[in-house]
Amino acid sequence: MADLAEIEAMIAAALPGAAVEVVDETGAGDHLRATVAAPQFEGLSRIDQHRLVKAAVRARFDDGAIHALSVKTQVPE
């Protein structure tokens, strides 16, 4: 069971200036969807954008709080 606010904060801390929204897809708290718009994504491939997001929350995968995280990334306009 992950703390959504904590996950959002972890992503925001790794990507300063990012707009981050994390929602619980199943209601069980372990399958999450993150929508992230970050200036750091500029010029990166999608896979690298996703790597940045996943790396930010790696600790919560490793401790089992999250099982699945869908990620949608965008470069802010």
Place this chain on the structure above:
Amino acid sequence: MFDPQLKEKVEELIAANPVLLFMKGTPEMPRCGFSMRVVQVLETIDVEYGAIDVLPALQPLRAVTSEISDWQTFPQLYVNGELLGGADIVEEMFESGELAEALGVEQPAVAAPQGGQAPPPQSPPLQIE
């Protein structure tokens, strides 16, 4: 820790197959919804691809792809030797037309692999006589 021999084998497969999908199950019988979604995209886009079922050696393969591509989850789609992404990225790139571009094929007229609303039929190409 990863198995160096398995890593070598995986790298050979990635090099030998321009489009290679590591998935749970087979294209005929996917064993995971995310893998199924990528198969559906590849079938819709009608590209030739190799598929490897990771389930018989899930943990060793996870360790190897972590090492090769810094990516732990399956499915993984490799195009021309590079990891393009998992289900989220493949679907997003399919819908935007970037996947067809990366694969060097034409975007199919029907943009949604399943359940989505089909776009209005295209007018037939003009004929020059």
